Amino acid sequence: MPSFLDLGVPAPLAAVLAGDGKTEAFPIQQGTLPDSLAGRDLLGRGRTGSGKTLAFAIPLVARLTGATSRPQHPRGLVLAPTRELATQIAATVAPLAKAAGLRVTTVFGGVSQRPQEEALRRGVDIVVACPGRLEDLMKQGVVRLDEVRVTVLDEADHMADLGFLPGVTRILAATPQGGQRLLFSATLDNGIDVLARRFLSNAVSHEVDEASVPVGEMTHRVLEVADAESKKTLVNELASGAGRRILFTRTKHQAKKLAKVLTTAGIPAVDLHGNLGQNARERNLAAFSADPAEGGVRVLVATDVAARGVHVDDVDLVVHVDPPAEHKAYLHRSGRTARAGAAGTVVTVLLPEQRRDVKDLLRKAQITAAIEPVSAASPAVVELIGAKAAYVKPAPKPAAQQPARKKPASGASGSPRQGQRQGQPRQGQGQGQPRHTTGDVAAPAPAARRRRRRSSRPQGTPTTR
């Protein structure tokens, strides 16, 4: 892999990255940086956990370096679908911005407007925002986007969804015509065409192929239980293993309830969903991100608010307690594990009546996984939660037996997993053909596909649209 310096990243920024142990660029970064640094509009697609944030953070900072934004007139803008993601992006941008003498602030709802307003009045170069509060501040005249030179849409396909589209469109329309626009997502499908057509010009599309991405192996399992009662038992067991795990539910209410049930059952869990105040959201996510050896909570129960972008180190298991409604949600939720070279397991808990929907879902997501019938404490489950599952007999010595949580990029609790992995996914590395052809997004939209944007290019080759 080429170094950041080779790709034209300014030395001061490359130095910051090197200080963080990052010298070589991941494929999505390698593919996009030359174009994004040159100021071109682009669409970037790379798997979850493949380094997209840095792919846009670098050009964002690099292209704004050397000038100072006027008060209330930021020159860089990043839009994200959730507050947690905005916070996380800002944290990635911050050290780079600092090295370049640029100021960053976040703008989103659920927290006091005051500090955001003050920062904007003082002057910031880069705003990382969720659409709602940003529009609010625009209306109040606190911020103007007419000097924005670089705009990034993270999770761009989601930002083009019905709920977000009107606001996102108004925001983009408030930025200057000639500005640079970067659209990124792991599932960059034709849904973004409405934004791309209106707001991108002469854009290049980079879609990094599967096989070359340095992402760890993601193992997909589908465990079928007989009824709701067995499902409860299984979910309990899946929550009981040694590693960090995220459990996804379909609704806010279920997330809250499940976290409570687990905690009551002696498995400390925190929830994350939109019914929580922003304080609680931040507190719970922080508790989940904290070192388990130092009081961190190993189980997060979340709605799809946590499906996209949120990165916590060393999540080794994702459980779809309720199967998601669509395949993109499956991919994004699952992508909370197996990030940046680590391994991870994804389990879908299946009720018999969901068989058809889930098969459909997996097919669209291009995941091959056999349905495994399980009952309580069946071998598949014991294997998943680690042979010496704490739950079997409440742990004799509860405290401090795992000092560090940095694990080698292998299975969950150090012990090699026995048993063959059924449902081996297609995401192993190396062998054979890449499964995605360029631009063949997980679910090719049935109609509306007449655009020849992506067709028979070799992997990772840019095209112009």
Next chain:
DNA sequence: AAAAAAG
């Protein structure tokens, strides 16, 4: 179809 994003 649910959740998110303004309060």
